[in-house]
Amino acid sequence: MTHRPLSAPSPDRPALSRIGIFGLMLGIVLATLDGQIVSTALPTVVGDLGGLDLFSWSVTAYLLAMAAATPLWGKIGDLYGRKSAYRNSLLVFLLGSSLCGLAQTMEQLIAFRAVQGLGAGGLMVGALALIGVLVPPGERGRVQSMVGIMLPISFVGGPLLGGVITDYLDWRWTFYVNLPVGALALVAVFIGVRLPARRIAGRVDYPGVVLLTTGVLALTLFAGWAGTTYPWVSWQLASLALLVVVCLTWFVRVERRAEEAIIPPRLFASRQFTLAQILSFLVGAVLVSVVNYLPQYMQFVQGATPTVSGMLILPLMLGMLSAQLITGRLLDRGGLDRVMPLAGGTVATAGALLLLLLGTGTPVAAASALTLVIGTGVGILMQSSLLTTMNTAAPRDMGAATGTVTLVRTLGGSLGVAVLGAVHSSRVSDILTERLGADTAGRLTSGGELTPALLDGLPAQVRLTVEESVSSGLRGVVLGAAVLALIAFGFALLVRAAPAPAAVTTPGPAAPDDTRDKNPLRTPPAH
Known part of the structure; x- marks a missing residue:
């Protein structure tokens, strides 16, 4: 493999x-593949370690810490x-992987x-920040497209790889399996990323860290528990909602005064940056909701x-x-910053509406093919919002900017799947109650008996009712996704x-890893 740089090196x-x-x-x-691999193996893990009542926390702990x-x-x-x-x-991620492999109880796991x-939280944002400061804006779309390839590969290949490892090893x-791959990544970055070691005079805004972490944890728990562990109208969820509002409101006040804010308010002085975060939140909600409930339809109905x-x-x-590859290439040429998110919102809305055609009589091939359109729209929105974030942030704030867009997308996914999941559960429960009676519906939905394997032993009419409810x-869910995509279009x-991306860079003689002015309080102009 050649070590030729993507662009000619220079002191700048x-x-x-x-x-x-x-x-x-x-x-x-x-970072992306681990969750998919482990999700397939978790039933086997529980069988070995015990602790079925703690099953979901092995996933929740990972997602909470990462967010x-x-x-x-x-x-x-x-x-x-x-x-x-x-x-x-x-290194933290690999340490955690090693310890997970050695776990003897579910609590340890x-x-x-x-x-x-904790380690996974730095992998995506770290890679994006390094790309942001080392790759010229005119080439970011091409390189960022490689990142886009990783997500579909992880979603599809993760469960398959997890099944093979669990069955045969x-x-x-x-x-x-993370250890050799991680070691190879460390060596490759050591050799191939040449960046001077620089340190900015300042320290992490620890009050902001505590407030943001508490708010994010409370929000993630709220999204995960709403309508499932606790009813939407319950003191537990009300307490979490109040904690979210208090922490995030206080966080904003602290960040306005902090010298080195975790999420610098100056980033939001850029109209483009702010809109990119809104679009990222919305597309995260659309993607996670649809990806979570489409497989359930495929299992129960197909x-x-x-x-x-x-x-x-x-x-x-x-x-x-495909959309991320093409969008990255097109945005590299410049002049399409407005066109691409408009196209993404249009295609995603159309794709979500197409999924309304899915029903009990839809041929399996058609059901599978209909998912193509919404995937294309989501890909356009994801790539355009990410590249806009990177191209409108000053190099000194690249880590904070990429961390913000990643966090916002994650929170969008968590809240989206909570709200639309409640819609899904309500519609399923209503149809089952109407046709099978409250007792049977409650046993199926609340007692954990509604599984794809159960359908084979049910009478034909009951099976049809379950399929229609799902x-x-x-x-x-897809109607809600269509509304979110339409809001994104708006x-x-x-x-x-x-103008072309090259025109929105922050020039200056300092190296990209430390383009901060001598005056630490000076705010760079908004782009």
Whole structure:
């Protein structure tokens, strides 16, 4: 593999070679693939370690820690060096992976998954920040498209790889497999990312860290528990909602006064940056909601196995992949900053409405193919919002900016799946109650008896009722997704056309890892 830089190196922009890009991509693969691999192995893990009542926390601990750590890693990279921050987050992730493989109880596994999540929070944001400061804006779309490829591969390949490892090796290897891949990523980044080690005079805004972390954790728990663990109208959820509002409101006040804010308010002085965060939030809600409930439809209505149901939404992933590749190339040329999010909102809305055609009589091939359109729209929105974020942030804030867009997308997904999941559950429950009676419906939905394997033993009429209820639930989800995509289109109308990306860079003699002015309180002009 050649070490030729993507662009000519200079004192103003150290080189990033192809092997460096390879190392960054491996880190992203680890962060996104791990959750997919482990989810397949978890039933086997529970059978070995016990603790069925703690099953969901092995996933929740990872996601909570990752969401909370993402903006912190971004700011640490801005202050103390992005290459070292990325390396350290990878080491924490590998430490957590090793400990997970050695876990002897479910409580240990949950704790070690949290360690893994802390490291995973820095992998995506670290890679994006390094790309943002080392790759010229005119080439970011091409490089960022490589990141876009990782997500569909992880969604599709993760469950398959997890199944193979669990069946033919041992569930512990779902964690140990990260070690050689992570070691290779460390070597590749060490060789291929040449970035001077610089440290900015300043320290992390710890009050902001505590407030943001508490708010994010409370919001994530609210999204995960609403309508499932606790009713929407309950003191537990009301307490969490109040905690979210208090922490995030206080966080905004603290950030306005902090010298080195975790999420610098100056970023939002840019209209384009603010709109990109709104679009990222909305597209996260659309993607996670649809990806969570389409496989359920494929299993209950189309009769697919869990693995095959994942394969049946492959067109959605391929649509995302293709759209991100093409969008990155087009945005590199400049002049399409407004056109692409408008196109993404239009296509995503149309794709969600097309999924309203899914029902009990839809042929399986048609059901699979219909997912292509919404995947394409989501891919356009994801890529355009991410590139806009990177191109409108000053190099000194690249870690904070990429951490913000990653966190916002994650929170959008959590809240989207909570709200639309409640719609899905309500529609399923209503149809089952109406046709089968309250007792039977309650046993199926609340007692955990409603599984795809159960359908084979049910009378034909009851089976049809279950299939129709699941189809109705999915239509509620995709109708909500269509509304969110339409709202995204509305915000895309507010995006202003911008010149070619090269024109929005922040010039200056300082190296990209430390473009901060001598005066630490001076705010750079908005782009």
